[in-house]
Every structure is written in structure tokens, then in C-alpha cells.
Amino acid sequence: MAHTMNEVAKLAKVSPATVSRVLSKSPYISADTANRVMAAVEKLNYHRNVHARRLAIGKSDLFGLVISEIANPFFAEIIRGFQAAAWDRGFDVLLLNTEYDDKRTEAVVQKLVENSVRGVAIITSSLQDSVISTLTNKGIGVVTCNPVPADRLVSTVTIDYKRGLVQAIEHVASLGHRRAAVIAGPQTNRTASTIKQALVEGLRQRGLDPDPVTHSDYHFDAGASAVQAILSAKHAPTVIFCGSDLIAMGAIIALEEAGIDVPKDVSILGIDDIPFSFLVRPALTTIRVPREQLGETAFAALDKMLKLKRQRGAEYVVETELVVRKSTSPERKFALRQKATLLAQHDVET
Amino acid sequence: MAHTMNEVAKLAKVSPATVSRVLSKSPYISADTANRVMAAVEKLNYHRNVHARRLAIGKSDLFGLVISEIANPFFAEIIRGFQAAAWDRGFDVLLLNTEYDDKRTEAVVQKLVENSVRGVAIITSSLQDSVISTLTNKGIGVVTCNPVPADRLVSTVTIDYKRGLVQAIEHVASLGHRRAAVIAGPQTNRTASTIKQALVEGLRQRGLDPDPVTHSDYHFDAGASAVQAILSAKHAPTVIFCGSDLIAMGAIIALEEAGIDVPKDVSILGIDDIPFSFLVRPALTTIRVPREQLGETAFAALDKMLKLKRQRGAEYVVETELVVRKSTSPERKFALRQKATLLAQHDVET
DNA sequence: CTGAAAGCGCTTACAG
DNA sequence: CTGAAAGCGCTTACAG
Secondary structure: OOOOOOHHHHHOOHHHHHHHHHHHHOOOOOOOOOOHHHHHHHHHHHHHHHHHHHHHOOOOEEOOOOOOOOOOOHHHHHHHHHHHHHHHHHEEEEEEEEEOOOHHHHHHHHHHHHHOOOOOEEOOOOOHHHHHHHHOOOOOOEEOOOOOEEEEOOEEEEEEEEEHHHHHHHHHHHHHOOEEEEEEEOOOOOHHHHHHHHHHHHHHHHHOOOOOEEEEOOOOHHHHHHHHHHHHOOOOOOOEEOOOHHHHHHHHHHHHHHHOOOOOOOOOEEEEOOOOOOHHHOOOOOEEOOHHHHHHHHHHHHHOOOOOOOEEOOEEEOOOOOEOOOOHHHHHHHHHHHHHHHHHHHHHHH | OOOOOOHHHHHHHHHHHHHHHOOOOOOOOHHHHHHHHHHHHHHHHHOHHHHHHHHHOOOOEEEEEEEEEOHHHHHHHHHHHHHHHHHHHHOEEEEEEEEOOHHHHHHHHHHHHHOOOOEEEEEOOOOOOOOHHHHHHOEHHHHEEOOOOOEOOOEEEEEEHHHHHHHHHHHHOOOOOEEEEEEEOOOOOOHHHHHHHHHHHHHHOOOOOOEEEEEOOOOOHHHHHHHHHHHHHOOOOOHHHHHOOOOOOOHHHHHOOOOOOOOOOOEEEEEEEOHHHHOOOOEEEEOOOOHHHHHHHHHHHHHHHEEEEEOOOOOOOOOOEOOOOOOHHHHHHHHHHHHHHHHEEEEEHH
């Protein structure tokens, strides 16, 4: 169906080798020949077959990106950053998601190898660390967000939550809060544990020993039910640190439905700064994870490592940051409301 | 670096052809041979090179999916549905996003052809209808969400907004609203225009002639600023239909900041039911677009069409539906609040 | 600056 | 049930 290089060659009256050279922008091609070839290419609307190309080249122009859930907004900007960086350098991205399914996870590794990707960024802990050596043994570069030591063909890019957490604790302490609680992410999750520890320690050092410290999964409902435990505690906290924005939103809504005023009675902090979290009301103060930058850094790490003679990996870190958001104050709202009501009445009368 | 079929053949003491047959699950292979081959495959941890495979087969096992923005949550579930359907049938997905950039859009078409995808779903209007023939001329099946006539190798899957809009209008009318306004999506957008027209007509028929009818782009800020125009109108509306959930959220927040009580003073309706829209407070009533289903349907349409002898396309429609969400009533909130306050005081005293 | 030829790693009629 | 051989559409030393 589609045209081949041979047809282009015939039309341009050159050899296929020459067509290939023109298309690959090789130097040492006379302008005249190049023009003839390009004319033929355009006339036939010819496109090279990448499969043949990749086979001949011996390696592909593909990089893999492995995430867990495609529909999780946490990953959207990571994909975007990674992909943009790859495209910029003329590479394509093979996006693979495990959906936390074992069969799929296996298939993901297979696809990475089959497609002879040059490198892969693994931004999920649903791939065991053991697959790393499976990949590097085949010469595939790996960058992972898991805390493994850098090695030949292995780099890491991790998220440093400390900075954002410290800022958050300072912020809360300076606001005069005295009683804190924590709703951490799932107990089985490495990142969630790290964050929980850092939070508990940090708060303690500031004299804000958190209580209770509960767990939940990363989802909305869990945030809501964790709030129940907190509400029934002896001393109600005035601030609740949540392990993710979704947990925080669940908590906010559960609190409001219980008649607790957020942030007047209790303040809520999230983590992630997920898309649209700025739309949440009452406003959600959160710790921003620079996801697009994470994606870009992951690609840059791969690209750089693969160009090294020894292909030695390196360790990269992206920093988090507190984002303080304030709702309009109730007083101001009330004043505005009066005015609006007057206006509305006026409307009706005219 | 990676092993080849030849090495496997040697190890298993068979010909490469036999290895290929075993791996492709061809019948007519003795169990004994198959076992020897599989043992060799496992021993070497061998994976076929897909590029060689695709070249030999003459077609790829790839389907394209073209969207505009990877970070737009509207697309996340579409991707998910499409991808799941493709994986189920053993196909891979090449995800391409235009990001509304002309150069990228051009590159997208090129990549589709280069990769000799079997078919492509175009779920964005940033690709001109003219590229459809470019693709079908190369034997690539196309399914688009644009309202083009079905043809050889061309199917459509469109979103029927009518049903959801009619339900929404009924709902609003039955609630006794008398004055409506509309903040439609961008004037240049085909879908937005269709929706606007349907809304205006539908409301008129119900005696709810909307006024004003304004435009905005699909983003949050636009929703907020559009509200200004509405607030300064002579007769304030009691219900505002928004062209998307994001517009609606912008409107809600702008209204609240202006001291207008949503939904007491004015009700807001969105469209899309984007992820997490159920978390918005005050609760957002919206029209659900079945995005995951849209993705699945798009793939199924391609798959079916390509299996037809004549490869004639068909037209598919997915239906929208009103989703009514209610905030906790202010009265109930107040009652709960009293109770919580009492509890809190009790805490402090103990 | 250009061409003839080998080779990339598979698949699949064709023959047996 | 299995093998030898041709071919998929490119690229790239090698030679000129």
C-alpha cells in the first residue's frame, strides 16, 4: 500500500542508498540530487517505514515510560515532561502502564525488551527492583524513582519531600497550632512511610507531637473515613496533615459534613498539588511535587547516562515546596454577600 | 546485546523457522520440539525483536490514538478505555498528542504513517479532516469524533450531548428556575457551538430564554471572568449552564468570592463530569460524558471495520447523562456544627 | 558525491 | 511436523 524507498529512488533516478542519505540528512549530497529526491518524496507522499529503519539501525529511537495508572492525574504531567523532552531530541516514547496488574506488569517488561527501547523510566513501584537487572543486562538504561544505588545503566530520580514538609511544619507552627494529627498514605507504601516518619519527627521536634497518626489508602473515601477516627479522639487536633491531596479532600468533605468548619476549626494540609487542587474550597494548602520537572529530569538522566562511555548512572533529586492557599475570609464573604443581595433586590425592582 | 532467534534455534537444535512457529503458536509442532524451543527461549531469556517482526509481517500490531493534551484529564479515561481494548486483543497503542502545536500536529501524522499503524482514533479536532484521506489512502483505518460521513476506512464515534442537556433542562425547570444564563465554550469550537445551540433552543422551548449567553474558553479563569458579565446583567439568573466543568468551577468560585451563595442564590451546571468533579463543593451537578466507553468504542469500531471485507466504516454514538449532586443542606450543616462544637468543648474540659 | 551489495532479525510460502 | 530460502524496507561500510 505505502510506497517504498525503491519507488522514490526510481522516480528520482538515483539509488535507494542516495534516498536514504538524503532523508537522513547525511552531508556529501549534491544540492541537485537532494532536490530531486525531495521532490519525489513529496510527490509520492513517502514516509520511511520505521520498523525497517529500526531493524537496519540495530537500535530503536524509543524510550519507555512505565507508570502504574494512566488515569491517575499524578502521572499526567510526568508523562508530559518526559515526552516533551524525548520529542525535543527526536525520540519517541512508549508509554506502558501496569494498572497494578501482575500479568500486565509482566507484559510491560516484555514490551520494553521487544521494542528494544534505549532506556526506560520506571515511575512506579509496581515493578520490582529485580527487573532492573533484566533490563540492564540487555543494555537498556534505567532510571527509577526507587531508592536503589546508581550503577552502570542505572540512575535514580527521587522526590525529596523533606523540604516541603519542613516548610509546612514551620508554617503550621508559626500559625500557632498546638495539636496536630496525621493521616498517612498506605502502610505498605514505601513513599508513604518515609513521609509519615518525616512528618512525625518534624512535628515532634517542633513540640507538636501528632496524635492520632492514622493510615489510609491514597483515595478519597479513605480520607473521609480516617477523619472519623480523628474526630473521636480525646483532643481534637487543630491541624491535620494528609498524605495526599485526595486524602485531604476526603477529609475536608467529611469534616464539613460533620459540621466542622475548615479551616476555622481545623486546618488541612495535603501533598502533591494535583491538577485542579487549586480549585478546592476551602482552599487547600499543599506540598507541590514538581511532576513535569520529574518527567524531564528522568529523560535527561537517561539521555545523559547513555551517552557516557562507561554509562555510569547518577542520582537526581527533585525538590518539593509548600504552597499556601487561602480561602476568602468568612467576614469578607459576608460583606460581599450583603452587597450582592442589595444589588439583586435592586434588579428585581427595576 | 540481545539474543536472536538463530541463537535460540542453535540451542534447541532446530531451525529458526521452527522457533518462529513455536513462538507464534502455530499448530503442527510436535510437543517435544515445542518444549525444547521454549526451554531454550527461557534459558536465554529471549524476546523477539518487534521491529524485525513487524517488517516481516508487513504490518504492525499498532493502533494510534491522537489526542490534544496529555495533561487534560478529559483524555485520561479515553486513553484508558482505548488502550485496555487494544491490549485485550493483543495490540499496542501509539499515543500521540498535538498539544495544539502545528509542528507537532504535522509530526503526529508522520509518525502514524511511519509506524504503519493499522488504524487510528482521532479524538481531537486539532487534526484537520483533510488528514483523514491522507491516512486512508495508505490503508490506515480512521475513527474520528468529528461529524464526517462514514466511508471506506472511516468510522465516527460522536458524543450525543442532547440527551444529557434535555435531562438537565428538565431538571432545572422542574426545580422552578425562571431565569437562566449560559457560559458556553469557545466560539471557534465546533462542539461548543453545538452544545450552545442545543442549550439555547432547549431552554427557549421550556420558556427559559437564556440571557446572557456568553462565551469563554474551556479553562477555569475564563469561567470566573464570564461570571462578571452575568453579575452585571439587569436580571440576575438563578441558574447558569456552563460549557464545561472547569468553566463551572471557575464560575462557582467567582460567585462565592462575590458573596453569592451557590446553590442558594444561583445554581450551576457543568458538562463532562471530569475526574474529581464529585469532590467540588458546593456539589456540582453536571452532564457525564462516558469517556472510558468512548475510548473502548473507538477501538472496537476500528477493529470491526478493519475486519470487514469492504472495510466500510460505521457511525457510533455514545450518550451523555445528567448527574445530579447535592451538597449537604445548610440547615443540616448548622445542626451538625452545633453538635461538633459541643463535643469540642467537652474535649477541652476533660 | 553516488551506487552495488550485504545485512539487520524475523516470517512464510514452498517442499518434503 | 520441519527446514532452506526468499523477502520485508531500510542503512551503511566499501569502493569508486
